[in-house]
Amino acid sequence: MSAQQVHDMWQVKAACRGPQAAVFFPPPQFERKADRLERERRAKAICAECPSQHECLDYALEIREPHGIWGGLNEAERRALIEA
Template identity: 55%
Template sequence: MLFFGPDGERQPEREIRERKAKEICAHCPVRTECLDYAISRPEKYGTWGGLNEDERASERRRRMRRANAA
């Protein structure tokens, strides 16, 4: 499993897995659409659109602040 970690995954393994997933995402033609989908759901687990769970949560908050400011 590359985009989703197994139960009990340790931090070093997670970092390696996420780095590999992000390398694939970096060249994916639907990366933006994938990220938009994951943020709109919101998907709680895995790497989507090149971002992990924490990064997507930050991006979701950023988008909400921008929408509220408009």
Template identity: 40%
Template sequence: MSDPLNTQPWRRQAACKGLDPSIFYPADDEDECLDAKAVCALCPVADPCLEHALGVREKVGIWGGCTERERRRIIRQRRRSA
């Protein structure tokens, strides 16, 4: 079985690679996502990570520096401008 983390080439360059995944899946409290967002802010592949999450409608976690709520907002904005 293939490793799902390697199905997207950009994942090999991700700043989160090897980190404890739990920081990217905080409880609903926005303050708890600051550590994850700090990692994403320095990540060279944050944009493709975010686009992946938007494309598959990822429901949980911090992806590309955005929470689920922030990703929903991006999707709504894109629909309006399309």
């Protein structure tokens, strides 16, 4: 196993894998604010129980992921961490 594969093992254990993955990213069509907040709440609840939450957030911050919920934070919350 390469160092990169070991580094990416958190992805295999991530709670967001599977059919629920859709809640982590906005839909292709318009999304009302109330719907977005509910979708993000559901995604963050999955993150809160995930054994890979910290590694996921570290990864998203490292690559400056501009979309979706990663490590329990949305785009604006991650941007605020980076700018702090």
